[in-house]
Amino acid sequence: MYRPEIKVVxxxxxDGGLMNEWRFEKQMVKDTFHALAQAGxxxxxxxxxxxxxxxxxxxxxxxxxxxxxDLREVAYECPTKISIMCDVGRTDYDAFLxxxxxxxxxxxxxxxxxxxxxxxxxAKHVKSMGYEVSVNIMAVSHALEPDLDEALDELAATDFDxxxxxxxxxxxxxxxxxxxxxxxxxxxxxxxxxIHCHNNQQLAFANTIEGIIKGVNYLDGTIYGIGRAAGNCPxxxxxxxxxxxxxxxxxxxxxxxxxxxxxxxxxxWGYEIPYAITGILNKHPRAAMAFMKGVHGNTxxxxxxxxxxxxxx
Amino acid sequence: MYRPEIKVVxxxxxDGGLMNEWRFEKQMVKDTFHALAQAGxxxxxxxxxxxxxxxxxxxxxxxxxxxxxDLREVAYECPTKISIMCDVGRTDYDAFLxxxxxxxxxxxxxxxxxxxxxxxxxAKHVKSMGYEVSVNIMAVSHALEPDLDEALDELAATDFDxxxxxxxxxxxxxxxxxxxxxxxxxxxxxxxxxIHCHNNQQLAFANTIEGIIKGVNYLDGTIYGIGRAAGNCPxxxxxxxxxxxxxxxxxxxxxxxxxxxxxxxxxxWGYEIPYAITGILNKHPRAAMAFMKGVHGNTxxxxxxxxxxxxxx
Numbered sequence: 120m121y122r123p124e125i126k127v128v129x130x131x132x133x134d135g136g137l138m139n140e141w142r143f144e145k146q147m148v149k150d151t152f153h154a155l156a157q158a159g160x161x162x163x164x165x166x167x168x169x170x171x172x173x174x175x176x177x178x179x180x181x182x183x184x185x186x187x188x189d190l191r192e193v194a195y196e197c198p199t200k201i202s203i204m205c206d207v208g209r210t211d212y213d214a215f216l217x218x219x220x221x222x223x224x225x226x227x228x229x230x231x232x233x234x235x236x237x238x239x240x241x242a243k244h245v246k247s248m249g250y251e252v253s254v255n256i257m258a259v260s261h262a263l264e265p266d267l268d269e270a271l272d273e274l275a276a277t278d279f280d281x282x283x284x285x286x287x288x289x290x291x292x293x294x295x296x297x298x299x300x301x302x303x304x305x306x307x308x309x310x311x312x313x314i315h316c317h318n319n320q321q322l323a324f325a326n327t328i329e330g331i332i333k334g335v336n337y338l339d340g341t342i343y344g345i346g347r348a349a350g351n352c353p354x355x356x357x358x359x360x361x362x363x364x365x366x367x368x369x370x371x372x373x374x375x376x377x378x379x380x381x382x383x384x385x386x387x388w389g390y391e392i393p394y395a396i397t398g399i400l401n402k403h404p405r406a407a408m409a410f411m412k413g414v415h416g417n418t419x420x421x422x423x424x425x426x427x428x429x430x431x432x
Numbered sequence: 433m434y435r436p437e438i439k440v441v442x443x444x445x446x447d448g449g450l451m452n453e454w455r456f457e458k459q460m461v462k463d464t465f466h467a468l469a470q471a472g473x474x475x476x477x478x479x480x481x482x483x484x485x486x487x488x489x490x491x492x493x494x495x496x497x498x499x500x501x502d503l504r505e506v507a508y509e510c511p512t513k514i515s516i517m518c519d520v521g522r523t524d525y526d527a528f529l530x531x532x533x534x535x536x537x538x539x540x541x542x543x544x545x546x547x548x549x550x551x552x553x554x555a556k557h558v559k560s561m562g563y564e565v566s567v568n569i570m571a572v573s574h575a576l577e578p579d580l581d582e583a584l585d586e587l588a589a590t591d592f593d594x595x596x597x598x599x600x601x602x603x604x605x606x607x608x609x610x611x612x613x614x615x616x617x618x619x620x621x622x623x624x625x626x627i628h629c630h631n632n633q634q635l636a637f638a639n640t641i642e643g644i645i646k647g648v649n650y651l652d653g654t655i656y657g658i659g660r661a662a663g664n665c666p667x668x669x670x671x672x673x674x675x676x677x678x679x680x681x682x683x684x685x686x687x688x689x690x691x692x693x694x695x696x697x698x699x700x701w702g703y704e705i706p707y708a709i710t711g712i713l714n715k716h717p718r719a720a721m722a723f724m725k726g727v728h729g730n731t732x733x734x735x736x737x738x739x740x741x742x743x744x745x
């Protein structure tokens with residue numbers, strides 16, 4: 120029995136791009152979009168739309184910026200909608216065409232709780248251009264409860280479509296997901312709630328299921344779990360779980376063989392002890408990513424002790 | 433807040449041995465036992481005690497048989513108890529010393545539902561020798577409900593200590609774990625219930641947590657998730673989750689660096705698409721293990737189709 124309201128949002132290129140500065144080849148991006156469209160995925164997030172005055176296009180791949188022309192080269196209009204993400208404070212308000220002239224259908228604004236007013240300002244601008252809009256509250260495992268409640272109440276008063284629970288550090292297990300899903304759903308009456316999980320403790324897929332059980336309808340996944348550090352909820356598992364006959368896992372499996380078995384060896388996302396440690400300790404993965412590059416040169420056990428004694432990183 | 437009744441059972445050598453025919457070097461086994469003892473693990477399962485008339489010691493490592501003398505070379509009496517597993521139909525009843533003369537404290541009998549009467553016969557024998565006894569009902573995702581209920585009722589009438597839920601195929605998610613945990617606990621009043629999960633869908637740790645939430649107290653884990661095919665619940669994550677101060681994850685982290693980062697490259701347990709496919713489809717991993725060895729030579733997508741159309745494997 121499936122819930123038709125459920126929408127699957129693939130973030131392969133956007134979150135995966137954090138591991139290679141969005142330097143995915145055009146052919147790979149083209150094949151990825153096509154396979155995801157064949158698989159019946161509801162939204163494909165192609166990357167960020169970062170401000171070119173702050174980030175030089177020379178230093179990044181095209182999917183850090185998602186120019187309209189680049190998107191049109193690799194994607195096409197079909198039931199699978201195109202999404203892009205933009206960060207509070209890193210976005211040029213003038214970089215958006217009216218939605219009616221754009222291939223993009225949804226814009227997701229990524230924010231921390233403390234920047235929620237800026238996020239709402241940006242999201243209102245984008246919504247006024249005609250896009251579907253989501254606000255994704257990152258690192259919610261670090262948010263103070265009254266601040267989060269206030270942010271949700273402010274969002275409740277807007278016309279935005281979706282608000283996301285984002286477990287940036289891969290810290291949550293089911294009980295926290297249940298608690299937050301109930302909170303979001305009760306404070307955001309009439310809006311959809313989404314969930315974006317990280318896999319530091321191998322709980323990204325499990326926590327996504329727990330979101331579904333509690334009524335969360337927008338579900339983020341990535342192909343083979345690609346994403347920053349430990350990565351995300353594997354899309355192939357999510358499709359395997361959802362019973363809606365519109366989904367077909369096979370195009371995703373073909374794509375994994377064609378590109379992702381090789382990519383994972385180059386980029387090394389997935390379960391690794393340093394990422395597990397930051398997840399267990401509710402810390403940003405950047406310390407683990409530095410450790411993985413051999414910057415520290417100490418043991419896992421020393422890394423665990425060091426991080427246990429750091430108030431925040 | 434921790435639950436003092438919880439016991440952690442490490443199966444590194446026993447389930448991991450399924451990937452290398454129990455050919456672990458004595459020094460590695462020694463270091464493993466010592467580290468697990470230092471970490472405060474309640475039980476360490478050293479391997480199987482297989483019948484030497486059926487399995488030749490020439491064809492396997494020592495931990496397929498767990499001779500008393502071999503165990504005494506690598507382990508020692510301490511608060512961490514030694515466990516061994518034996519399979520119904522593959523066990524020599526005469527291979528057990530009285531518990532008072534053995535270094536082994538617990539014997540776990542692995543069985544399918546259909547062999548429950550044989551399992552009870554064997555478990556009674558072992559119990560009469562003075563050991564703690566657990567009966568582990570494997571592949572419960574293939575069991576017919578009335579058969580399972582009958583088996584549990586038969587077990588309820590015994591003096592065995594623990595009965596395990598075993599998700600051999602890595603098929604379950606939280607709702608099935610809740611359902612089975614409630615069933616086992618209500619039908620097995622006065623006994624402890626355990627859980628042993630496989631990680632085909634990256635749900636082994638999550639499902640173990642769901643067992644804990646429902647009152648399951650015996651928890652299986654393995655170092656770095658080693659085990660057949662996709663492996664098991666990673667012990668380091670389980671210790672990170674449990675709040676009992678007697679556990680210390682650091683000896684396990686040191687051991688991972690010393691042995692398991694290398695071992696995983698040789699033995700290749702962990703998340704792989706063929707294992708995910710057998711998990712999604714509730715099939716025995718042997719088809720995936722054959723696929724991984726290149727026996728089939730077809731694509732993931734063909735493997736998925738093939739397995740979807742097979743009634744049972």
